[in-house]
Amino acid sequence: MKPALLAALLISAAPAIAQQSVASLPPPVVTDPRIAALRDNARDNDRYAWDVVEGLTTEVGQRLAATEAEARARDWAVKKLTAMGFANVHVEPFDMPVWVRGTESAEIVSPFPQKIAVAALGYSGSTPPEGITGQLVYFDSVDALRAAPDSAVAGKIVFIDHHMIPTQDGIGYGQFGAPRRQGPTIASLKGAIGVVVRSIGTDHHRNPHTGVQYFTDGAKPIPAGALPVPDAEQLVRILKRGQPVTMHLTLVSQKSEGGHSGNVIAEVPGRDPNAPILLIGGHLDSWDLATGAIDDGAGVAITTAAAKHIMDAGRPLRTIRVVWFGAEEPGGFGGNAYAKAHGAEKYAIAGESDFGADNIWRFATKLSTTDPTTYEALAAALAPLGIAKNDKGEADGTDVGPTIEAGAPWISLNQDGTRYFDVHHTPDDTLDKIDPMQLRQNVAAWTTVLAILSGGIESGPKQPKRR
Amino acid sequence: MKPALLAALLISAAPAIAQQSVASLPPPVVTDPRIAALRDNARDNDRYAWDVVEGLTTEVGQRLAATEAEARARDWAVKKLTAMGFANVHVEPFDMPVWVRGTESAEIVSPFPQKIAVAALGYSGSTPPEGITGQLVYFDSVDALRAAPDSAVAGKIVFIDHHMIPTQDGIGYGQFGAPRRQGPTIASLKGAIGVVVRSIGTDHHRNPHTGVQYFTDGAKPIPAGALPVPDAEQLVRILKRGQPVTMHLTLVSQKSEGGHSGNVIAEVPGRDPNAPILLIGGHLDSWDLATGAIDDGAGVAITTAAAKHIMDAGRPLRTIRVVWFGAEEPGGFGGNAYAKAHGAEKYAIAGESDFGADNIWRFATKLSTTDPTTYEALAAALAPLGIAKNDKGEADGTDVGPTIEAGAPWISLNQDGTRYFDVHHTPDDTLDKIDPMQLRQNVAAWTTVLAILSGGIESGPKQPKRR
Numbered sequence: 001m002k003p004a005l006l007a008a009l010l011i012s013a014a015p016a017i018a019q020q021s022v023a024s025l026p027p028p029v030v031t032d033p034r035i036a037a038l039r040d041n042a043r044d045n046d047r048y049a050w051d052v053v054e055g056l057t058t059e060v061g062q063r064l065a066a067t068e069a070e071a072r073a074r075d076w077a078v079k080k081l082t083a084m085g086f087a088n089v090h091v092e093p094f095d096m097p098v099w100v101r102g103t104e105s106a107e108i109v110s111p112f113p114q115k116i117a118v119a120a121l122g123y124s125g126s127t128p129p130e131g132i133t134g135q136l137v138y139f140d141s142v143d144a145l146r147a148a149p150d151s152a153v154a155g156k157i158v159f160i161d162h163h164m165i166p167t168q169d170g171i172g173y174g175q176f177g178a179p180r181r182q183g184p185t186i187a188s189l190k191g192a193i194g195v196v197v198r199s200i201g202t203d204h205h206r207n208p209h210t211g212v213q214y215f216t217d218g219a220k221p222i223p224a225g226a227l228p229v230p231d232a233e234q235l236v237r238i239l240k241r242g243q244p245v246t247m248h249l250t251l252v253s254q255k256s257e258g259g260h261s262g263n264v265i266a267e268v269p270g271r272d273p274n275a276p277i278l279l280i281g282g283h284l285d286s287w288d289l290a291t292g293a294i295d296d297g298a299g300v301a302i303t304t305a306a307a308k309h310i311m312d313a314g315r316p317l318r319t320i321r322v323v324w325f326g327a328e329e330p331g332g333f334g335g336n337a338y339a340k341a342h343g344a345e346k347y348a349i350a351g352e353s354d355f356g357a358d359n360i361w362r363f364a365t366k367l368s369t370t371d372p373t374t375y376e377a378l379a380a381a382l383a384p385l386g387i388a389k390n391d392k393g394e395a396d397g398t399d400v401g402p403t404i405e406a407g408a409p410w411i412s413l414n415q416d417g418t419r420y421f422d423v424h425h426t427p428d429d430t431l432d433k434i435d436p437m438q439l440r441q442n443v444a445a446w447t448t449v450l451a452i453l454s455g456g457i458e459s460g461p462k463q464p465k466r467r
Numbered sequence: 468m469k470p471a472l473l474a475a476l477l478i479s480a481a482p483a484i485a486q487q488s489v490a491s492l493p494p495p496v497v498t499d500p501r502i503a504a505l506r507d508n509a510r511d512n513d514r515y516a517w518d519v520v521e522g523l524t525t526e527v528g529q530r531l532a533a534t535e536a537e538a539r540a541r542d543w544a545v546k547k548l549t550a551m552g553f554a555n556v557h558v559e560p561f562d563m564p565v566w567v568r569g570t571e572s573a574e575i576v577s578p579f580p581q582k583i584a585v586a587a588l589g590y591s592g593s594t595p596p597e598g599i600t601g602q603l604v605y606f607d608s609v610d611a612l613r614a615a616p617d618s619a620v621a622g623k624i625v626f627i628d629h630h631m632i633p634t635q636d637g638i639g640y641g642q643f644g645a646p647r648r649q650g651p652t653i654a655s656l657k658g659a660i661g662v663v664v665r666s667i668g669t670d671h672h673r674n675p676h677t678g679v680q681y682f683t684d685g686a687k688p689i690p691a692g693a694l695p696v697p698d699a700e701q702l703v704r705i706l707k708r709g710q711p712v713t714m715h716l717t718l719v720s721q722k723s724e725g726g727h728s729g730n731v732i733a734e735v736p737g738r739d740p741n742a743p744i745l746l747i748g749g750h751l752d753s754w755d756l757a758t759g760a761i762d763d764g765a766g767v768a769i770t771t772a773a774a775k776h777i778m779d780a781g782r783p784l785r786t787i788r789v790v791w792f793g794a795e796e797p798g799g800f801g802g803n804a805y806a807k808a809h810g811a812e813k814y815a816i817a818g819e820s821d822f823g824a825d826n827i828w829r830f831a832t833k834l835s836t837t838d839p840t841t842y843e844a845l846a847a848a849l850a851p852l853g854i855a856k857n858d859k860g861e862a863d864g865t866d867v868g869p870t871i872e873a874g875a876p877w878i879s880l881n882q883d884g885t886r887y888f889d890v891h892h893t894p895d896d897t898l899d900k901i902d903p904m905q906l907r908q909n910v911a912a913w914t915t916v917l918a919i920l921s922g923g924i925e926s927g928p929k930q931p932k933r934r
Contacts, residue, residue: 058704061581069580113536114528114758117894205672206757206894230897234758237525237898290673291581291701427584427673430697431704 029380035451038313039381043444048305050436052080053298053357057291057431064288065327066098066259073284077264077300077324084308086266086322094337096327098259099123101288102252106196106225109133109246112238118196118225119208119289120251121180122330125221127194131250132157132223134193138239142178145186154191157247158183159227159235166202170355170417176200177211184213184224194223194249198232200421206230207426210287212330223251261285261326263334266304268311270319271458276348278320278453279408280307280446283328283354283399290429294420298434298442299353300324306446310454317455318348325399328354332398339402347408349453352397353442356423357434358416359386360445364393365411374452381448385441390414413445496847502918505780506848510911515772517903519547520765520824524758524898531755532794533565533726540751544731544767544791551775553733553789561804563794565726566590568755569719573663573692576600576713579705585663585692586675586756587718588647589797592688594661598717599624599690601660605706609645612653621658624714625650626694626702633669637822637884643667644678651680651691661690661716665699667888673697674893677754679797690718728752728793730801733771735778737786738925743815745787745920746875747774747913750795750821750866757896761887765901765909766820767791773913777921784922785815792866795821799865806869814875816920819864820909823890824901825883826853827912831860832878841919848915852908857881880912 056076063073074091081089099122106118134157139145145153145160160183164176179197187195199209208226215221227235239245264284270277282299286292300322307320325334349365363382368375368391379389395401395410404410423429451457523543530540541558548556566589573585601624606612612620612627627650631643646664654662666676675693682688694702706712731751737744749766753759767789774787792801816832830849835842835858846856862868862877871877890896918924 054704058701059579059708061579061701112526112528204897204899206674206897207672230895230899233899234525234528234897237521241526428671428697430671430673430701432671432697432700 029376031377031381035381035448038309038451039385039444039448042306042309042447043385043440046305046309046440046443048308049301049439049443052301052304053293053434054431055080056297057293061291062288063284063286063292064100065285065330065333066096066261067100070261070285070326074262074264074326077284081264081266081304085311087269088265088267091262091264092337092341093260093262094333096259096261096333097255097257099253099255099330102254103129103250104225104252105250107248108238109248111241111243111245116231116235117206117208117228118249118251119210120253121184121210121224121226122212123214123221123255124224124251124253126253127223127249127251129252131248132193133246133248136239136245136247142182142186145183148190150190153187156192157194157196157249158187158192160195160197161232161236162198164200164202164421166418166421168361168416168418169414170420173200173421180211180226181213184222185216185219188215188219188222189217192222196225196227196249199226199228201229201424201426203422204229205428207428209425210289211425223249225249225251261333263326263338264324266322268307268316268320270455271315271317273319275318275455276346278318278450279323279347279350279400279403280320280450281323281325281352281399283334284324285327285329287329287425289425289427291431292429293431294356294423294429294433295425296328296354298357298439302353302357302439302442303446305443306450309443309447310450310457314457314459316457318453320450323399328398332401335399335402338399339406343403343406347403349411350400350403350408351411351413352400353413353446354397354399355415355417356420357439357442358419359438359441360413361386361416362388362390362393363411363413364390366395366409367411370409377452378449381452382445385445387445411449413449415442496843498844498848502848502915505776505918506852506911506915509773509776509914510852510907513772513776513907513910515775516768516906516910519768519771520760520901521898522547523764524760528758529755530751530753530759531567532752532797532800533563533728534567537728537752537793541729541731541793544751548731548733548771552778554736555732555734558729558731559804559808560727560729561793561800563726563728563800564722564724566720566722566797569721570596570717571692571719572717574715575705576715578708578710578712583698583702584673584675584695585716585718586677587720588651588677588691588693589679590681590688590722591691591718591720593720594690594716594718596719598715599660600713600715603706603712603714609649609653612650615657617657620654623659624661624663624716625654625659627662627664628699628703629665631667631669631888633885633888635828635883635885636881637887640667640888647678647693648680651689652683652686655682655686655689656684659689663692663694663716666693666695668696668891668893670889671696672895674895676892677756678892690716692716692718728800730793730805731791733789735774735783735787737922738782738784740786742785742922743813745785745917746790746814746817746867746870747787748790748792748819748866750801751791752794752796754796754892756892756894758898759896760898761823761890761896761900762892763795763821765824765906769820769824769906769909770913772910773917776910776914777917777924781924781926783924785920787917790866795865799868802866802869805866806873810870810873814870816878817867817870817875818878818880819867820880820913821864821866822882822884823887824906824909825886826905826908827880828853828883829855829857829860830878830880831857833862833876834878837876844919845916848919849912852912854912878916880916882909
């Protein structure tokens with residue numbers, strides 16, 4: 001094709017671009033080839049992350065906050081992080097209440113007797129062992145429940161419906177999570193004897209999605225459970241027949257004070273111990289229904305693997321601190337305890353991985369305003385992984401949140417959440433849900449971030465690789 | 468394009484076709500427009516099938532053979548078939564043993580304590596209420612178990628693995644079903660105290676796939692359970708660590724004689740009561756873990772809807788008999804009882820729908836050899852639905868099998884089984900797994916078959932439509 005013809009085509013196809021003068025573009029940002037090599041090696045060859053998440057989910061399994069299983073997970077973490085060559089590996093314990101589920105079941109007593117699958121929400125009140133029986137009353141949203149007169153609810157079992165669909169950024173979790181988060185309190189204040197919600201999930205499997213809720217505003221704890229999506233839809237069909245529907249609900253659980261949890265901390269020591277720290281991590285605890293592979297075995301695995309790749313390359317100027325936070329699920333206890341102990345330290349960045357293990361598709365950071373040069377360097381180095389910069393992004397993360405509140409600059413690497421809420425908080429959160437290729441893309445992204453923010457990595461005598 | 472050029476292109480693109488003389492082709496088979504209209508109306512507008520399967524799964528739910536739930540399902544069926552306008556609606560009862568599951572759980576005791584999901588297989592032996600504890604011994608196939616010395620198995624809990632993958636024709640169900648079907652007997656004969664098998668399934672959800680097995684060759688019943696695929700994979704990972712693995716297994720169940728089931732029979736009476744009958748149907752019972760939507764609520768719904776479309780069109784020459792067979796899952800009791808009572812009657816065809824509700828993609832029939840003209844008429848009329856003729860196909864179907872054995876000519880309409888074994892016999896076999904559009908394609912295919920084999924439909928005074 002003749003150059004003149006090509007130029008004409010470009011102008012007609014994309015006038016806006018063609019009219020922008022090349023001279024007015026900012027200078028090109030070129031990624032340091034050593035950083036690009038670290039990134040590409042992690043993307044193509046990382047085994048650390050799989051090794052961590054496979055080991056944790058296989059050798060410990062579920063690790064509910066403040067239970068003996070979470071304590072075993074901390075022991076496992078200390079052993080693993082030490083074996084990988086991290087420094088200052090230690091546990092920082094804290095106290096918290098402990099909630100554990102017991103026997104659970106639900107049945108429609110009439111008009112069409114049948115079993116319905118159910119799981120208690122965190123901090124649910126307990127039924128007596130023999131369960132409770134009540135008439136169901138339906139609401140299609142928390143707002144509909146809030147608007148209802150007490151007389152429509154008192155003495156009944158409330159059923160709150162919704163219709164969450166999958167999204168890449170997980171935006172629905174806030175709005176459609178309301179039945180789980182506020183539903184039980186509102187139902188209790190109106191005199192309900194129990195509450196069941198359609199799971200905050202986007203799948204169609206017989207898996208209830210558990211999750212935390214608190215009884216606030218003086219509401220008395222009542223039994224509160226999540227129904228799998230197919231069971232919620234079945235209940236809607238049954239209710240549509242127009243006859244009164246009676247449910248028998250057994251949700252035995254136990255809450256007690258005096259539980260213990262802890263954060264597991266490990267470091268890649270920086271050459272300058274006074275330089276601001278790079279804080280990354282995920283949470284060690286999981287819900288009790290599965291082995292917590294995507295929530296959040298993957299998060300501790302990804303961030304630990306990234307730190308390990310820097311360690312393999314040499315000594316960073318800044319210390320990298322990896323935290324496997326305890327007790328995130330019941331309310332961010334580990335993140336609060338960490339900030340209380342370490343919030344006043346100086347940080348170069350704080351970020352966490354807690355949204356599964358699918359590809360990271362965009363990132364955002366406070367550095368976009370405070371340090372635009374570094375922001376553009378991050379953007380350029382992450383782009384080959386398919387990650388776009390998101391100028392409008394915000395800080396997120398339950399665990400690093402309190403430390404960010406205390407002043408640490410933040411970075412958010414957003415994973416694709418399209419299939420996250422199919423599995424989130426269900427019995428299905430198992431290792432097979434992690435795609436090893438996408439897991440490596442995550443490791444590559446975090447390795448890139450650490451390398452760019454490290455202050456420079458000085459190669460030293462190679463440490464023996466331990467796996 | 469010039470005709471000469473088109474011809475040249477055709478010849479170069481497909482020489483084999485181009486070289487076949489048009490004169491040597493058989494005469495074209497043209498579908499009677501009235502039959503095509505019936506077919507297309509069913510494909511585009513059928514609501515009967517959805518109505519049946521939605522009603523049965525919602526208002527009855529699970530309907531395990533020989534239980535009170537299956538009896539409720541028969542009552543529902545009689546009411547429904549009568550309301551739809553069928554004639555001679557009645558139940559033909561038979562006796563059989565009844566097996567029901569009780570409390571079930573499994574845990575790894577050591578080296579990595581954790582829960583494993585499990586469901587008993589049909590006719591499993593029962594553990595005591597407190598369960599049994601034993602060391603696991605792994606086999607990657609039934610053949611490996613068969614080859615093992617008794618001493619490797621005696622006193623242990625056998626775990627049989629396999630690797631079934633999805634296929635369109637479901638071919639793997641035979642071979643990879645061996646761990647479920649023969650595994651428990653072989654394990655028992657070698658002195659095992661229990662057996663768990665990787666579910667005969669192709670999904671990755673925490674759903675066990677139950678199913679029937681019998682203890683033969685004098686084997687003593689032992690507890691026999693199915694593990695969901697993720698749990699079986701977890702067990703393999705745990706075993707690969709090389710330490711002895713101890714499992715605690717609770718599979719309480721109860722088997723007793725003196726149960727009752729029955730076949731529900733309904734007819735569209737033919738104008739000639741002596742003409743051979745068109746026998747179609749599916750099975751009414753389901754496993755107890757779900758509402759039995761694809762297995763086999765869909766089957767009774769599809770065949771019933773097809774018969775209803777003929778009824779709506781007028782009176783066929785031949786009687787159409789629809790059977791909702793009882794107790795198929797525990798071993799084809801309904802099909803055997805039917806053949807015992809009716810096997811000697813004269814049939815024009817016998818066929819059943821019992822492979823889900825996804826699109827029918829091919830068909831086969833004995834008529835291909837005994838009545839090639841009708842075979843070609845069927846092929847021509849089914850082709851617009853995307854259904855290919857399968858000259859090498861065979862009779863299938865547990866329920867119509869004994870009647871075919873007794874001499875009835877058979878027809879098999881094969882559904883796409885690619886996703887069938889994701890759901891088959893699991894808690895996930897619920898209404899949401901049925902795609903209404905594919906369900907209608909099934910109804911259209913069966914309507915077409917009935918119309919062609921009806922001997923002619925005479926329009927009569929329209930009966931009032933009842934839904």
